Amino acid sequence: MIDEATLRELIEATCEDGSARMTTGLGGEWVIDITPPCLLPVVAALLEAEAVHHLTTITGLDTGEELEVLYHFWSRQGLTLRTRCARKGAELPSLVPILPGADWYEREVYDMLGIRFPGHPDLCRLGLPDDWEGAPPLLAEDPC
């Protein structure tokens, strides 16, 4: 499995705009901050290089100002990709075409935060009922 220096090179080579930042956090994991356009190329490069063992899950959260989405992978240690999107009309590219295991996790993020994933084959509810009409439950309430 990949070492830190090779991973850093791989990320820099994939995100040529220099927007990616790799740090250590979340209790000793590799944390890589990337912009949404870099998400698919970075995951594709990680899979290509066999740098990750599996995708454990996707966490979505609302900071009040924007939505944050964390992709928790297992490499030789924990590896988390963090990306952010605006609260209105939130969209992120779907990983399902390159990583089928992202399917239900993206559905859950859609369910709980309303983020859409263009490219997902069947973005429907996971935990909530099909006729759910309320706001996504994990969105922070609007201050107004």
Add this chain to the structure above:
Amino acid sequence: MKRFTIPIGPHHPLLKEPLSLLLDVSGERIVDAAIRIGYVHRGIERLCQTKTYVQNLHLFERVCGICSHVHSTAYCQALEALAGVEVPRRAAYIRSLLCELERIHSHLLWLGVLAEAIGFTTIFMYSWSDREMVLDVMEALTGGRVSHAANVIGGVRADLDPSKVRDVGATLDRLQRQMAPFEEMIERDRSFRRRTRGIGVLTRDEIHAYGVVGPTARASGCSFDVRRAFPYAAYPELDVRVIGATDGDVWARAQVRVREIGESLRLCRQALEGLPEGPLATRVPRRVPEGEIVTRCEAPRGELLYYVRSDGSDRPARIKVRTPTLPVLMVLKHLLPGLETADVAAVMAGADLCIACADR
């Protein structure tokens, strides 16, 4: 041949938990499958944001009725790491001991469910009666059969005095003797082998692509085990051996789980022998410092992940729980087409599903 759809569930005839399965069949052959969960979705991740960290300990122990202890362990572990608190060694050992007892009872429960699903009621009776022994031990140690409330943030609540250590040791010996018939059945019984060999095969590539973990992944030649990869509680000091198989079918899953019971019995004994003296818990402040953390545990069904974000108050800003049943459910949709309807029961029961965990 005419195609039609068989709806199974949400009140499931095989599992005790609600799950909707729509099978498209052509004759005896399954052509397509659709799975819908959410019938026991309790909104735990939303609910926890309105409760204090101490109240949430009670909540997260109730995500699952089988692996309740590992949920509270993962939750406490995350908060302890955020607060920068080290758990006393005695507490770490007791946590690991309970984790292993929980694995034994979960695997025995699973073996019973599988045996019943393929018409092997005798094994169901044997394994569930053996499981009672484990539950009795857990009740003696903690006061609860399935919800143990053994953990507190910073350590454990339940202590073991020397007489309890002796009693647990005696039960472990009895259990060890009971395991031989199960191993023999899996290896030799003709009808068991016919109902499980070559059925529901998962390849290593599928395991990686869908992120399947735990005994199901280990039965397909993948050696990932959180107790080795990311040792927690007392596991850095215990000799964890990872059990594996390569066939990837229901039979291999049975083989792995039954051998894992033996390994867990060994780890329990090791934890009892090495049980250090000392305090049971460290004090942790009610407010957790601002920060975020990811922590993992090996639940009986595989990797359990907790993500906790704290804003410095006494309530969490966000807690995410990932349970190991989700990837198995995802892969089942692709595993079922092509099977005969008679094999669905073996594959579904063999997948060791926990719907309450998956729904949260």
